[in-house]
Amino acid sequence: MRQTFIESLMFIHICAGLGCIAAGPAAMLIRPKGGVLHRRYGLWYVRLMALLASTAAVLLVFRWNPFFFSLSALSFYLCFSAWRVLLRKRAHILPPEPLQRAQGIDWAAALATIAVGIASVFLWRGGYFGDQADQAAIVLGTLAFAVIIAAFDLWRFLYPAALSRYPAAWLIEHLAKMGGSYIAVASAFSGTVLQQFLPITFAQTWPAIVGVPIILWVSFRYWLPMRRRATKAAES
DSSP states (O other): HHHHHHHHHHHHHHHHHHHHHHHHHHHHHHHSSTTTTHHHHHHHHHHHHHHHHHHHHHHHHHHHOOHHHHHHHHHHHHHHHHHHHHGGGTTTTOOGGGGGGOHHHHHHHHHHHHHOOOOOHHHHHHHHHHHEEEEHHHHHHHHHHHHHHHHHHHHHHHTTTTTTTTTTHHHHHHHHHHHHHHHHHHHHHHHHHHTTTTTHHHHHHHHHHHHHHHHHHHHHHHHHHHHHHHHHHOOO
């Protein structure tokens, strides 16, 4: 009975992961951004990511896997934060609009992610990484990145007007976080499926090797014009 439950949950988890892998590029490539199809595929990606994370949480109770755990935490938080950013586009405007500011769910998710990152260090030191102790650098590095993003979000919650010179900063946040979430999902898929054909470390890291430079390039494409406009506005 237990084995059947685990296998059924794994099937749902795999289907959700494949759905994320399909919906992610659809949302990223469809134009215009913000259009009906872009929002539709993006919302499906968020829903599937929620299903992916919830099934992962249950599976980890039965089959502990540090690599799986770290990528699940990172991918879900990045996706969640990227989605919530869209609801706070005018958080920097004064006087403040209460609904544009961070809500309890935003604080809870960020603080929980930081707590998970800190707890993982104690799990590692306590030997709970088991036979995957050799992957500690990847696991702890992944969780450290999640903690950094969550800490940045807490700073944004506390000082929503800090980037008021850049009113479209939310767009870069959304793009970078969604892209990072997709990289984490792709890494989890590759690290568990393609390790049969590739060296395990490469199978786990190649999505980041390919994806991070792309995210940086796209972010700078949006950031540089925004910075030029802000500089001109300050000089005028």
